Amino acid sequence: MSAISLKINGKDHGPIEVRDDLSMNDFLREVLGMTGTKFGCGAAQCLSCAVIVDDPDGTSATMPTCTAPAMNFDGKSIRTVEGHASNGQLTALQEAFIRHFAFQCGYCTAGFLNEAQVLLERLEHQPVAREALEQTILVALDGHLCRCTGYVRYHEAVRDVILAQPARYLL
């Protein structure tokens, strides 16, 4: 057992005692009741459980929670699907996902949303050429499995958000 403290969607949690062998996914879902983060495979192969980890250096990355111990998140700051909208205001990505009918069952949506958000933030610092955009989105999202949609509308939604602000995301 060890006590962990972490920030989730800007809110401090802990210290909370966790078992060394408790996964972060179970910490979120069973301990905190935050079930927006899903469980799909338990093996980091579908990434429906991915959350955003914000590094103190200002960079962010998604990370599967099903294969990582909760302990590992002590002192970290993470974002989950529950934290994207603020004050009832959806992000551009959330709106685009809805407008494009990007998801169907929606069980993979949290993972796609987190991954696409990290991509947007990366492109702000490291923009890509327009010609490379589709491939950049493809590589960024390819770890995420979706069984319903054939992916088309997710990719179109993310592309739409980027093309709406080319100066922000593109070279």
Place this chain on the structure above:
Amino acid sequence: MRLSRRDFLRTGSVSGIALTLSKIGIPGAALAEQPSFFERETLNGAEVPVRGRVDGLAKVTGAKLYVSDFRAADMPGWPPQTSHALLVRATDASHVYDGLNLDALGANARPDVVVTAAELATSGVRVPHFYEGNLLCPVGTTPLYLGQPVALLLFETFDAYDRARTALRDHSPLRFGAETGPLPGANYATLRFTRVAGADGAPDVYSPLRDGWLNPPLEDSDGRPIWQPGPKTDEAYTRGAALGEDIRSALASPDAGLLVLDRNFETQSVDPMFLEPECGLAWYAPDKQALEIVLGVQSPYEAASAVAFMLGEAETAIRPARIDGRFAYIGGGFGGRDHTPFPLYVALAAVFFPGKPIRLAHDRFQQFQGGIKRHPFRIRSQIGIDKTSGRIAAFAGDHILDGGGLANYSASVAIVGATAAIGIYDIPKVDVTTVAEHSHGVTAGSMRGYGTLQTMTALETLIDEAAVELKIDPIELRRRNLLKTGGPSMTGNPWTVSVRTPEILDKLEAHPIWRKRSMHKATTVGTLVGTGTACCTKDYGTGADCSLGRVELAPDGSITIHTDSVEMGNGIGTAVARRIEAILGRAASAVAVARIDTYDELELSTTGDPYTITQDQQDAAAKNPRWVPEISTASTASIGAHVGTQASAQAARIIFRFGMWPAALALWGIAPADPRAFLFEQAFWQGEELILSGLPPLAQADVAAKAHEQEGVTGAIAHAFSRWAWAQAAFPIDDMQWTADIDALSIRRGSGSYKLLDRSFVFFPPTDYNRIGTSFTSSCGTVVRIEIDRASGALHIVEAYSVLECGEVLVTELVEGQAQGGFAMGVGYALLETLPRFEDGPGNGKWNLGDYIVARASDLPIHNLEIEVLPPVSPKEPPKGIAEVVMIPIVPALLNAIHDATGHRFRSLPVTPDMIKGVLT
């Protein structure tokens, strides 16, 4: 003959246990510190900020919605702590099970309760007929199949459960003894479908519809059916089978003018791989004798009924007097959550751990191990085609499908697969046999395509091969053989819906991918290029489909909808809301799906089995105005748009006609005798205003308020039933007889209570429609271009086009989304996904997504996939179901493209790069 999708007692109470007594959640009730289950599951389609899915907002914000999201603490009134159950399954089905050894579990990982076959044996628990077989494998017997449940371990705390599940995954607690080999089991179905058309348009000489489906009466010593008629076979079988044998003889020794191809094709076992593993939460409160159960299934009414049957004669301590079933949004279904045994184990966990809310949730290993699979088929096809005309003269098919350990839907899949064997074609002589076999593999059941994916893949690759042999363009060969509107299908009945295959073939032929196929082949350097096409059709509906709907209009114009259809991603909540928005003028502010408990006012009752009931029985039963052939059916078989929206839409029409329309007339000051009073069908909504030419637009809220003020109809609850045609009934409303495609109706006036109406006339579709194979069908064609790397055999899909038809399009994006998702699933089936059937397969508990490969975006032409939806034949054409057919032509089109690229015909699935490489070197 068609087997029932549910063949036990069905009434408002099953086995003496009252079902689902809970009422609609009361918003703002003082007791509720947190939203009730039903409040969470009822979504406001009007507050979605952009025009999207009704569940759009909930799904992008991570709202508690899916069955796997709920814990005891989320259920107001429940004890707050969640206990956890672990279902241990057999990893061996050829040795005697010797018992459970939990020594590997430390003291802090021990279950509090262990439920085994021994406990069940003395508990009075019954196995619902559909799931015939031991619920838990008894010690001293060989498990019936790989993955068969053996024990339920119940843990009070999550930590103990969590430790145990990890430990037991690494060290199986099951001990096995003597080798017995797999246990034999009877075939689940053996059937023969034979049709011989009359000459020159004369009535059929023989057809399944008129003469019946043939069941071979004899088996050989190995349990294989004997198809040949003989002295011991009865007259009915002999007559049909003799005609079938004639067809086969002619194909075996064809005359010179006939091209005969005789081919074998094999398909694999696959997993539906919906992303949310099966899961459930239940609490048995013995003091109240109430079992509350939260499930996520495609068949909620069946799940509740099955649980009630299971416990209906159990010993008092575990027999609930009441079961409250609550059904949540699910993370995908694809058929694999229709009639699964999983809910039974959720209920068992609860009743054997009284007082403790308990959760049973598969992880992915367990989902592979225990979840319903798609049937692998072995198919032999013989086709005879006139070399001059290109007309198909005869077809014979033989299907053997592996149903795995439990019967489940195997018989039904066999039938649907067999009756789809000639696809979109008109063939005068057809003889198809099918055998659904038992095996010790994981149980197979319903999955998108339902047998037709397998048989039409075999057919459409065969047609492609024939076209090459005959030197006829493959689209032209198809065109010459199309079944036309009104023509008899393989079972002898015509399709009763629009037949759009001629247009689909035209579209495929005109598409640049097809037109430029030779050019691409000639100009692409370095890789092999191939183009392939296929066109398929798939029935929608099961021949006994129900719809329940409850629609209410508030004085402020807001709309509430309840439907028994399940939201599994298909967008049923959105489709029903859009259909009703067109009728009642506003997006619904409360859409509740998967509700089976809010139609009590209809007082429905049923007897018999809708598939096997006789005409006399039906006629007698129909005299009871509460009787319907079936109360609620699964969300399956592509029925979302067609069936799932039906009852709600009909209820809404009644609210408009007898509530809003009279209110509008009053607001316009039009007298009842004014001719304009009858123009209700010409009025329409635009931007929440009711428009009738020549009159001032009326605000929807004003019309609603007036309807309430006038005590017009403001709420309606309806039931609809379809057996390849809607049941139709008339109801007395406002001194007139309202006739609609529903068979039960209750209405509310103003804010009053509901009044149940007796039908003054009812027509149920005749029972001999049960011998129809396919009547409602929709079609889809695909053309695809691929490139193959010579060195590695790697296949790249360059571009693809699918064209489909679905009658009225309720929501364009949902239809296109189905086609895009179906494309991906088709690619997975053709090229990626496979499961070994037995010991090395998923029943061993070791399968996950590292070994089972489903399509990722990088496997697909996501920016080069064109979907075209044909406009309806008329503005009044009803919606048709397409969620399955959109997957089917993808598979044969890819195989035909691979042949075009490599010159090789693969006749087993999936086709992997190694296999392709193997034929290139």
Place this chain on the structure above:
Amino acid sequence: MKSDCKRLILAFLFSCAAIIAANLMAGKALAGSLRLTLAPAENFAGIANAKAHSLALFAEIGKVLTSPRCMNCHAANDRPRQGDSGRLHQPPVFRGPDGLGLPAMRCPICHLATNFDPARMPGNKPWLMAPSEMTWEGKTLSQICVQMRDPKLNGGKSLADLVHHIGDDELVGWGWNPGIGRTPAPGTQEQAKALVQTWVDTGAECP
């Protein structure tokens, strides 16, 4: 009598190596559920012929090199493999310029400093692919050997570097402690180091 026995053992080991090579040619790492052992370097000391001695040592080292624990990261096409079956890594990840993955999926994001056995997740710090010069997938043991010992082919590594890599590298060391669900590399890292050192000392002969 004793040396005869040894010869017999050696013959057996060579045939093992041949089988392993055949597996490699098929592009697959050896799927092993058995925990294999390594013969200590001194077992080979009796081989009089220096070249034969060195070759025998390399054959023994080959059991380590061709373990899925090594092959999966020395994989071709910039894409690692995983599991004892050596299947392609799921989700699809790629080497990237630094061997640590592409920007969207970096190896250390999932592969933490230690194994997490409850999820059968392997971990070590660092966790990265072998450099592309050291791709072994699809090569015979003989080809691997030639590549390994030649600085022009192996990215500038000396033989001493090789001894250090196999003998002391922490990520290589993980191969002997791969967590539940994966077969460890044969023997121990110490034994492997001694074998490589002795192989180098005896002329680093390649088959």
